[in-house]
Amino acid sequence: MKKLLFLLIVSIAFCSCKKDEPPTTDGPFLKFKFKFDNTQERLGIFGQPTGIPTGNAAQHPNFNGMSAHFIELVQTNLTPYQGGTQAYMGEETMTGGDNAIDFSNAIIKDEGEVWHQIPLSSLEPGTYNHLRVSVAYQNYDVKYNILNVPVIGDVLNQNGTVASFVGFNTYITTLKPKNLEETVNDDKKQGYWAFETDLDSPLSQYNSITTGQAPNTTVVNPFNVQIPVGSCVVGGNLSEPVEITGNETEDVTITLSFSANNSFEWIDQNGNGEWDMDATDLTVEPVVDMGLRGLIGIVE
Numbered sequence: 001m002k003k004l005l006f007l008l009i010v011s012i013a014f015c016s017c018k019k020d021e022p023p024t025t026d027g028p029f030l031k032f033k034f035k036f037d038n039t040q041e042r043l044g045i046f047g048q049p050t051g052i053p054t055g056n057a058a059q060h061p062n063f064n065g066m067s068a069h070f071i072e073l074v075q076t077n078l079t080p081y082q083g084g085t086q087a088y089m090g091e092e093t094m095t096g097g098d099n100a101i102d103f104s105n106a107i108i109k110d111e112g113e114v115w116h117q118i119p120l121s122s123l124e125p126g127t128y129n130h131l132r133v134s135v136a137y138q139n140y141d142v143k144y145n146i147l148n149v150p151v152i153g154d155v156l157n158q159n160g161t162v163a164s165f166v167g168f169n170t171y172i173t174t175l176k177p178k179n180l181e182e183t184v185n186d187d188k189k190q191g192y193w194a195f196e197t198d199l200d201s202p203l204s205q206y207n208s209i210t211t212g213q214a215p216n217t218t219v220v221n222p223f224n225v226q227i228p229v230g231s232c233v234v235g236g237n238l239s240e241p242v243e244i245t246g247n248e249t250e251d252v253t254i255t256l257s258f259s260a261n262n263s264f265e266w267i268d269q270n271g272n273g274e275w276d277m278d279a280t281d282l283t284v285e286p287v288v289d290m291g292l293r294g295l296i297g298i299v300e
Contacts, residue, residue, distance in 0.1 A: 029117040030087060031253045032071065035298070036063040036111055036140075040259035043294040047222025047235075056288060057273045058262035061140035061162065067106040068256075069167050070134035070233065071116070073242065075126055077223040081233070085124040085244075088116050090136065093171050096187035100171040101136050108137065120248040128242045130223070131297045133256055135232045136167035138290065139177065142264055146199075148280040158199055162264065164290045165192040166217050166232040182209050190217050190230055193287060210277075210284060218291030220259075234258070236295030252299065259294035 038060035044050035052058050067090075074084040093102040109115040140162055146155040161178040165188055172184040177196035191214035197207045219227070220234050227233045242252060266275050267286045277284045 026119065028120050028248050028251045030120050030123065031117040031251055032088070032115050033113065033253065033255045034063075034066050034109060034111050034115055035255050035257040036061075036066075036260040037257055038260045038262075040257060040261055040294055040296070042259055042261035042263075043220045043222075045218055045221060047220055047294070052262060052265065055267060056265055057268035057275070058265040058289075059142060059275070060260055060262060061138075061142050061264045063111060063138070063140045063260065064161070065108045065110045065139045066135065066258075067108045067137040068115070068133050069101050069106075069136040070132070072132045073123070073128040074130040074132060074223075074235075075128055077130055078225060079130075079223075080225055081132070081227050084132070085126070085128070087118055087123065096171040096185075098169055098187055100169040100187045101167045103137065103165075103170050103172045103175075106137055108139065120244060120252065121246060123244045125244050125246050128238065128244070130235065130237050131254070131256075131295075132227070132233050132235045133295060134167065135234055135258075135292055136165070136170065138162070138164040138166065138292075140164070140260075140264070141198075142275065144197075144275040144277060146197075146277045146279055148278055150279065152203075155199070155203065158197065160198050161196045162290075163194040163196075166190055166290055168228065168231045177209065180207065180209050182211075189213070190232060191215065191290070193290065195284075212284065212287055214287045214290055216289045216291070218289055218293065220292070220294050232291065234292060234295045236297055238297040238299055240299045242299055255298040255300065257296045257298050258292040261293050263289075263291065263293050265289040 069090040071088040072084045091102040091105040163175050163177040170188050174183050180196050194211045196209050219232050223235050269285050
């Protein structure tokens with residue numbers, strides 16, 4: 001009798017423990033990928049088509065990778081910020097003094113790679129028509145000229161790599177746009193950038209990193225909902241509704257297609273439509289905007 005009673009207690013305890021186990025981390029999954037499309041419509045802050053302001057010039061950057069800080073699935077275009085379902089949240093730190101994105105733990109992936117996945121069973125059931133993505137970091141190649149190089153003259157149509165920080169605030173220990181590395185150990189507000197030259201030989205020995213601060217970051221918000229000032233929370237529509245029931249049997253993939261249509265913008269001081277540096281006075285045409293120009297969530 002005692003043995004039977006003991007087995008009954010153990011059985012009840014085992015069943016009770018199983019009820020308290022955390023949700024499974026097995027699939028099926030909701031997966032996110034990036035796409036950078038320079039033919040996608042170029043939008044302004046309210047989601048309207050827009051051109052390049054007079055006096056400025058821009059180019060389509062060639063992306064190497066990107067990181068996001070926050071992804072939210074949104075039911076309607078009136079759903080308040082963070083009133084939807086959070087599908088991703090990056091790490092933050094107070095190391096630099098203020099709350100900031102922790103760049104050392106950022107997930108950086110190129111186009112087409114699975115950037116993040118989450119079990120569908122962990123999401124709030126519902127029908128989602130839109131999404132919001134907080135863009136944190138971009139890495140891409142651009143074209144530029146160096147004018148008035150002593151003895152040589154103008155060095156035209158060169159390649160270089162931009163490390164672009166557009167999150168609300170980012171704590172950076174070190175950054176490496178391509179091959180060179182620079183120590184920062186500080187918070188950097190939205191719009192901070194570092195540019196590494198990739199000069200052709202024999203000038204490659206002079207490759208270096210230049211840093212700056214863009215005064216504007218276009219954040220496309222087509223919904224009539226406020227988002228935090230200084231953030232880079234880009235809003236967009238899903239290509240078709242995503243319905244989460246909790247009983248899914250197959251993965252769902254959302255490709256975050258960002259408009260890179262002339263998204264790297266500067267003040268065109270000499271009017272030639274190209275990004276120029278001057279070797280004589282060590283000046284750079286000021287970068288004014290690095291914000292991506294729209295978002296479409298392509299559901300697969």
